[in-house]
Amino acid sequence: MDIQVYIQSGIIESYVLGLADKEEAAELEKLRLVHPEIQQAITDFEKALETQASAHAMQPPAGLKARLFSELQLNETRIENEEGMAPVIPVNIFTNTYRTGFLKKLAVAAAVLLIGSFLLNIYYYRKYREVSKENAELIAAQSNQYVHKDIFETRTKELQNDINLLSDSSMLKVVLPGVAGKESNSAVVFWKKDTKDVYIAAAKLTPAPEGKQYQLWALLDGKPIDAGLISDCATVCKLKNIKAAQAFAITLEDKGGSPTPHLDQLVVMGKI
Amino acid sequence: MKALQRYSEEQLVILLKQHEQAAFSYLYDNYSASLYGAISGIIPDPDATPDILQEVFVKIWKQIGAYDESRGRLFTWMLTIARNTAIDTLRSKNWKNNRKNNELTEDMISLAGSTLTNTDTIGLRKIVHSLKQEYRVLVELSYFEGYTQEDISNKLGIPLGTVKTRLRKALSELSMMIKI
The missing domain is CATH 2.60.40 (Immunoglobulin-like)
Structure with a gap:
């Protein structure tokens, strides 16, 4: 495929403007990954379109922003400072929108859970160590008792034999x-x-x-x-x-x- | 004097996806006029445009999570939303009842082709109107009125293949004119 011919075929514009059909769009999305020239042509046209739109921008009616923010239940955060000079928009990911507020709470809850889980881990690990030790001791004691039991059994047997022997009438x-x-x-x-x-x-x-x-x-x-x-x-x-x-x-x-x-x-x- | 905090497009998108209000405010301040102009190009009715712009920004706020940077620039995505919303309005019942343009008729075609003169149009549409007639019709019907290429082929009685090639040529030419 001649990439330059493809680029100049109008397909790029058709895609960016949303007029390409599914197959055309799918083909272009594959090709843009392989050919940087195509990617570049797409970006160029997008920028041109944006510049063009900006050049023909029209101010929407005043008050529309307030209406929009009220519909979305947002606060207009564009605040004039005391001198009335420089509107400042805070760049802060964690301002109090309903979403980030929720995320914040979620993060705090997650942190608390994590710490809790960590402490429990320590507690259970210690407990586990204690119990393992006790278990090992019990096993040792038990095998010790087995040994003693064997000794006593042997001894008892010997004594029994001795008694049998001594009580023999001959x-x-x-x-x-x-x-x-x-x-x-x-x-x-x-x-x-x-x-x-x-x-x-x-x-x-x-x-x-x-x-x-x-x-x-x-x-x-x-x-x-x-x-x-x-x-x-x-x-x-x-x-x-x-x-x-x-x-x-x-x-x-x-x-x-x-x-x-x-x-x-x-x-x-x-x-x- | 404007001393707005500047965001790169990348930062802006990240903040918008966080549903960061300040970023949305910035977005409105910086892009509402461009989008308003673009919508006005599609619906030349000053009474309808503010509502459409508002609807567009509501969609942007709610659908920003669906925006995929790898597929295109933020403005392109917003412009597509604006165009679709404007065309939906154009096709909605109320609009049709008011305008009585229910079908893609010869009238429509002539409207697309000539009724709207250069003086009535703005922005992109104005540039489209400087294309030659056979190109102009296709761009009008597809981009500004939202008809599929098949619809256009049927209504104009031009083979689909021809519609495709011709539209592409038209767009290619349009692109040249925009870039100048």
């Missing part, structure tokens, strides 16, 4: 009282007659010093037989299998035990 109970000078100590040996298993309840022994360990001996015909080392034993612990014995004794030995007992270190002893 179980022989041998009390080992403390020897002279060691009276505060005592222990109980359970010897199962059918299986010959030996168990000990050693809670009442003075805790063994560092590097030392209690050792149980079965005595048969004056000969000591190693019946096992007593480790950390909360309730009843199983030791070695002893076929036959007349008495049981516990000595304090070096850690790891001895092949023969140091009888000077005898703590408790009891006969069957």
Whole structure:
């Protein structure tokens, strides 16, 4: 398309004066975006039209402006100043027209809401932090309780087993009282007659010093037989299998035990 | 001495869209005379023109939100409102009853073509009247009386294509005369 021919075809004037039909107008609106010359020609004609209208302006009757403003319920804001010289029109977007007044109120309301919302956000965020912390603590406490529960369950089970074991009719109970000078100590040996298993309840022994360990001996015909080392034993612990014995004794030995007992270190002893 | 606060067209439009009263007052002070002249060119009845101008400014105030700067200058938009309002009045019942010009008749055409002489017309219309006859009729009927090109084609018995081309040529020529 020859743009100059298009521009001079009268289409520009036809469009600006509102005489172009829809298709012509649509075409021109597309072309003006692509061709600056067309845009320029439109503006030129618009300006010429405005200048022409201004050159042939006619003053409307006085009082028409007042009538117009009263119809629109507006105030005539063209005010003569004291000298009657310079009419001043305030350039202020926020004068009190009904519209801007409303917008102003709206803006204030929006600002109040925004601040309110902001404060609520802070409040809820703090609350959220507190609750999160509490929640974490509760979870920790709960898992801690689970651990304890497991421990107690295990313990209960052990105790139950121990009771079952001790209440067995084939179980022989041998009390080992403390020897002279060691009276505060005592222990109980359970010897199962059918299986010959030996168990000990050693809670009442003075805790063994560092590097030392209690050792149980079965005595048969004056000969000591190693019946096992007593480790950390909360309730009843199983030791070695002893076929036959007349008495049981516990000595304090070096850690790891001895092949023969140091009888000077005898703590408790009891006969069957 | 006039010491009015000056607005650029861009500022003026922004303020008008805010429904800023002072801007509207400024608009009236600066453009009412141009628009009054333009309306007078369409309706040569001094009794009717003030009401039309008032209606035009009411429309401008209420419809400014619909004004799209990318489509044209503010004055062009206002001029279109003025022209449409004037033509609507021209076609309204009361006006027709008073004038008894209900149809686009031969009388109208002759009116358009010759009855209004240069001395009766002002502004743009006066320039239009200096165009040659076949151009003048088309601009009169379309711009000043608001007939569509199809209406004109039917009533004048000229093919639509010819009406289109001829009107465009007429407007192009008119443009040259205005710009001088």
